[in-house]
Amino acid sequence: MSHYQKPPELYEGLRLHQNENTGGCSPRVIEALARLRPDQIGFYPPYAAATDAVAAYLGVTPDAVTLVNGLDEGIMAVAVAYLRAAIGGPQLEAIVPEPAFEIFRFDTAVAGGKLVQVMPHADFSFPLDEVLAAITPDTRVVFVTNPNNPTGVDVPLDAIRTIAGRIPPGAIVFVDEAYAEFAGVSFIPHLDAFPNVIVGRTFSKAFGLAGLRIGCLVGSPATLDAVRRAVPVYSVNVAAAVAILAALEDLDHLRDYLRQVAESKALLYDACDRLELPYVKSRSNFVLVRAGDRTDALIAGALAKGIYLRDRSTEPGCAGSVRIATGIVEHTRRAIAVIEEVLCAAR
Numbered sequence: 303m304s305h306y307q308k309p310p311e312l313y314e315g316l317r318l319h320q321n322e323n324t325g326g327c328s329p330r331v332i333e334a335l336a337r338l339r340p341d342q343i344g345f346y347p348p349y350a351a352a353t354d355a356v357a358a359y360l361g362v363t364p365d366a367v368t369l370v371n372g373l374d375e376g377i378m379a380v381a382v383a384y385l386r387a388a389i390g391g392p393q394l395e396a397i398v399p400e401p402a403f404e405i406f407r408f409d410t411a412v413a414g415g416k417l418v419q420v421m422p423h424a425d426f427s428f429p430l431d432e433v434l435a436a437i438t439p440d441t442r443v444v445f446v447t448n449p450n451n452p453t454g455v456d457v458p459l460d461a462i463r464t465i466a467g468r469i470p471p472g473a474i475v476f477v478d479e480a481y482a483e484f485a486g487v488s489f490i491p492h493l494d495a496f497p498n499v500i501v502g503r504t505f506s507k508a509f510g511l512a513g514l515r516i517g518c519l520v521g522s523p524a525t526l527d528a529v530r531r532a533v534p535v536y537s538v539n540v541a542a543a544v545a546i547l548a549a550l551e552d553l554d555h556l557r558d559y560l561r562q563v564a565e566s567k568a569l570l571y572d573a574c575d576r577l578e579l580p581y582v583k584s585r586s587n588f589v590l591v592r593a594g595d596r597t598d599a600l601i602a603g604a605l606a607k608g609i610y611l612r613d614r615s616t617e618p619g620c621a622g623s624v625r626i627a628t629g630i631v632e633h634t635r636r637a638i639a640v641i642e643e644v645l646c647a648a649r
């Protein structure tokens with residue numbers, strides 16, 4: 303498998319292709335960063351205050367939380383901890399219901415695991431029966447994203463409970479909740495009853511901290527133990543550790559963004575209806591638009607006008623699909639104006 307290709311470094315226009323918060327972080331984060339002293343930068347960072355604040359935000363005890371340098375690092379740590387085969391042992395398997403965050407595929411390969419893809423239903427409803435049928439004695443991780451990327455469709459919590467009840471001992475369900483704030487649903491309250499589930503969260507999306515790289519893994523301390531060993535010591539830098547404290551003190555900033563996301567999605571749905579573009583109803587801060595044979599024209603035309611959209615056509619079940627972030631309302635209005643112009647010109 304080839305390695306992960308980062309999207310091109312496009313920063314001049316409107317970035318609607320990586321599900322970021324295009325309004326940025328809370329101003330309180332900038333103030334906190336400005337207060338950093340030279341000695342704080344000179345020392346390895348302390349994590350207790352940040353871990354306590356994240357645990358309080360998520361409603362768990364601090365020993366159930368491990369901070370990571372972006373959830374990407376957490377996913378790699380899960381893959382390394384759970385998918386490395388013992389010498390002479392069988393290749394260990396990761397089940398990935400598709401379409402999925404592509405990093406699951408790449409990290410499974412890096413850890414030497416075997417990728418078991420489960421293909422999607424036409425409406426992207428969660429393929430529970432197919433996932434259960436894919437479980438074998440060598441399954442070690444089932445990667446689930448709720449709500450899913452790139453579809454924005456949710457995974458019923460009951461489906462996660464059912465999978466957790468069927469996987470072999472020593473295996474985990476990894477629930478990637480990168481977009482949980484937008485859906486307002488989390489598996490975290492159920493973790494006590496399901497010690498074989500690990501939840502991943504990020505502060506890149508709803509909190510607008512993608513550039514600082516901070517996320518966390520949440521689970522029972524015993525289950526997290528193996529993963530903690532695979533997270534490099536001090537991988538979260540001091541700026542991120544300080545920033546998260548300030549971000550969590552300004553939940554009004556988060557609430558405002560969530561309100562704008564809801565409004566933006568409604569605006570984009572209306573525009574799609576006008577343009578006769580089918581789309582998938584999303585619980586997240588992006589929408590998968592089924593542009594069909596208009597996909598190339600839409601991506602290229604928007605790019606030429608400085609609006610970056612993500613072509614997801616090569617993902618399973620996503621032929622002719624464009625993923626568009628729906629966050630700051632003013633940005634969504636700009637994007638819709640360009641999309642309408644481009645598609646009308648292409649007619």
Ligand SMILES: Cc1ncc(COP(=O)(O)O)c(C=O)c1O
Nearest residue numbers: 372373374403451480504506517
């Ligand atoms: C499902 C999912 N998980 C994890 C991540 C990565 O998050 P982070 O920025 O914290 O590494 C993303 C980012 O796009 C994502 O979509």
